[in-house]
Each structure stands twice: as C-alpha cells, then as structure tokens.
Amino acid sequence: MNPAVSVQNVSKVYGDLQVVNNLSFNIAKGELFGFLGPNGAGKSTTVRMLTTLTRPSSGTIEVAGYDVVQQARLAKRSIGVVLQQVSVDVDLTVWENMEYHGRLHHIPRGERQERIDRWLEYVELTNRRDVLVKTLSGGMKRRLQIARSLLHQPDILFLDEPTVGLDPQTRRRLWEILLDLKQQGMTMLLTTHYMEEVEYLCDRIGILDSGQLIELGTLEELRRNHGEGVVVTHTTEGLQSQFFPNLQDANHYINQQGDRTGMMARESNLEDIFVELTGRQLD
Numbered sequence: 001m002n003p004a005v006s007v008q009n010v011s012k013v014y015g016d017l018q019v020v021n022n023l024s025f026n027i028a029k030g031e032l033f034g035f036l037g038p039n040g041a042g043k044s045t046t047v048r049m050l051t052t053l054t055r056p057s058s059g060t061i062e063v064a065g066y067d068v069v070q071q072a073r074l075a076k077r078s079i080g081v082v083l084q085q086v087s088v089d090v091d092l093t094v095w096e097n098m099e100y101h102g103r104l105h106h107i108p109r110g111e112r113q114e115r116i117d118r119w120l121e122y123v124e125l126t127n128r129r130d131v132l133v134k135t136l137s138g139g140m141k142r143r144l145q146i147a148r149s150l151l152h153q154p155d156i157l158f159l160d161e162p163t164v165g166l167d168p169q170t171r172r173r174l175w176e177i178l179l180d181l182k183q184q185g186m187t188m189l190l191t192t193h194y195m196e197e198v199e200y201l202c203d204r205i206g207i208l209d210s211g212q213l214i215e216l217g218t219l220e221e222l223r224r225n226h227g228e229g230v231v232v233t234h235t236t237e238g239l240q241s242q243f244f245p246n247l248q249d250a251n252h253y254i255n256q257q258g259d260r261t262g263m264m265a266r267e268s269n270l271e272d273i274f275v276e277l278t279g280r281q282l283d
C-alpha cells in the first residue's frame with residue numbers, strides 16, 4: 001500500500017541556514033505520527049513544506065500520492081491543516097468561518113450546511129455557532145480550527161502544536177478528538193513539545209534535531225533501542241541518567257553501589273530518550 005505521506009531527501013535552506021537537512025520518512029495510511037524536537041529544530045518548516053506553504057529547496061514530498069510542488073492544488077485538497085497560530089478569523093462568527101472555508105473548497109450549499117452542522121456538533125460548538133470567534137476560549141478556537149480543517153473531507157490532517165497553551169483538561173479533550181479521528185481512519189501528523197502527548201497518542205515518533213531526523217520508531221522500539229530501564233542520579237550538576245536493558249538490570253546496578261544516595265531505578269520514558277539524544281530538556 002502506498003504511504004499517505006512520503007518524504008524523500010528533503011532539505012530547506014534559508015540563505016546559509018540549513019533548517020531541514022536531508023529528511024526522509026513515510027507515514028502509513030491511518031497512522032498518527034508524532035514529530036518531536038527542541039525549539040528551532042525545523043518541525044514547523046517541515047509541516048509548512050508538507051502542506052504546500054513552503055517549497056522544499058531539494059527532495060520530494062508526496063501527500064495522498066500528490067507531489068506538493070508539481071501537484072500543489074490536488075495535494076492541498078487532500079489535506080487539513082491546523083497551524084500553530086490560531087488562523088480562524090476572530091471578527092467573524094463560528095458559523096461564518098466554517099461557511100467561508102466551505103465556499104473556498106467549492107462544497108455545494110446543501111452539502112456544506114450538512115457538514116458544517118455535523119463538524120460543529122462533533123467539536124461541541126453547535127451552541128456557539130453564531131458568536132464571534134474573538135469571544136471564544138483558546139480551547140474552543142482550537143476545536144473550531146479542527147472542525148474547519150475537516151470540512152472538505154481531507155485524507156490527512158497536519159497539526160502543528162495543536163494543544164500549546166491549553167489547560168490540561170482542554171488538552172485531554174482534544175486528545176480524545178484526535179484519537180476518535182484516528183478510529184475513523186484519519187492519517188495525522190502532529191508536532192508537539194509535550195512528551196506525554198506523544199506517548200499517549202502517537203503510533204510512531206520522529207525526533208528532529210537541527211533539521212535532522214535523529215530517531216524514528218514506536219515508543220516500544222525507542223525504549224528497546226536505548227534501554228527499558230534507567231538509573232537516575234541526582235548530582236550537584238543536576239540529573240544524570242544511565243540506561244540499562246531492563247528495570248531488573250537497573251536495580252541490580254544500584255544494589256551493587258556502595259553509596260546509593262540520590263539514585264533511583266525506574267522504567268525509561270520518552271523524555272529520558274529525548275534528553276539522551278538531544279542533550280536538552282524540552283520546555
């Protein structure tokens with residue numbers, strides 16, 4: 001089966017700044033793929049290239065089988081996009097935002113009304129349909145963005161930090177929506193700074209650092225590769241982590257130490273792996 005997204009040897013250069021460096025990966029149909037990386041790693045630039053907004057300097061990208069440069073219009077029709085900045089028009093009502101998007105995509109009137117009703121209901125904004133978007137909370141605006149991105153029935157949804165700035169409860173509500181869309185067969189790429197978001201939602205994870213993909217796999221694969229057990233030691237220089245094949249080995253290591261002050265063994269998690277790979281904590 002052809003992948004939903006195919007990225008081959010893609011680079012992006014701004015002047016003499018290499019922002020994305022020879023990136024290659026595929027996303028399978030129905031997969032929820034998580035893109036993780038420190039600030040400035042090139043995640044948004046990659047999403048912009050995947051969604052036809054920025055042209056790659058080299059390499060090829062296909063979404064839903066369409067080349068994003070040669071067949072940009074067809075590619076655009078196949079994707080929904082939820083960008084970092086809230087991109088809905090705050091001076092229009094919820095319904096007007098949906099209506100304009102539907103017209104932009106030439107969805108016939110009857111069909112348009114039916115879909116607008118359905119998706120507003122889906123994101124629980126039906127009772128807000130006639131209010132100005134500027135009066136909505138951050139979580140509601142994000143839900144509206146998602147509803148709008150689904151209106152033209154895309155095959156693939158790209159979400160650039162969809163839960164940034166939302167309170168934990170609202171974030172969880174959005175997670176449920178994304179998992180439900182996955183159940184319905186939607187392919188999704190999500191960028192985020194939140195480790196638990198990736199752990200909870202994503203089938204596979206790509207870690208990007210300085211424009212390069214430095215890790216790719218399921219959480220289980222990543223943990224197996226780096227070690228499923230970890231010994232964390234509090235030192236004067238901060239936390240230090242040492243990986244072991246499993247928790248038993250990590251415990252065994254601690255038991256052999258004369259001075260065990262500040263040492264703790266536990267199962268490794270994505271954050272341990274991220275810090276090991278990038279040498280950085282995410283904020």
Ligand SMILES: Nc1ncnc2c1ncn2[C@@H]1O[C@H](COP(=O)(O)OP(=O)(O)OP(=O)(O)O)[C@@H](O)[C@H]1O
Pocket residue numbers: 014017019037038039040041042043044045046
């Ligand atoms: N249009 C542009 N012109 C010049 N440099 C750019 C442009 N867009 C992005 N960059 C640079 O490319 C690098 C990667 O930016 P990008 O926004 O893709 O990173 P990111 O991983 O999404 O970061 P964040 O997590 O902070 O959103 C940064 O150094 C940024 O300043």
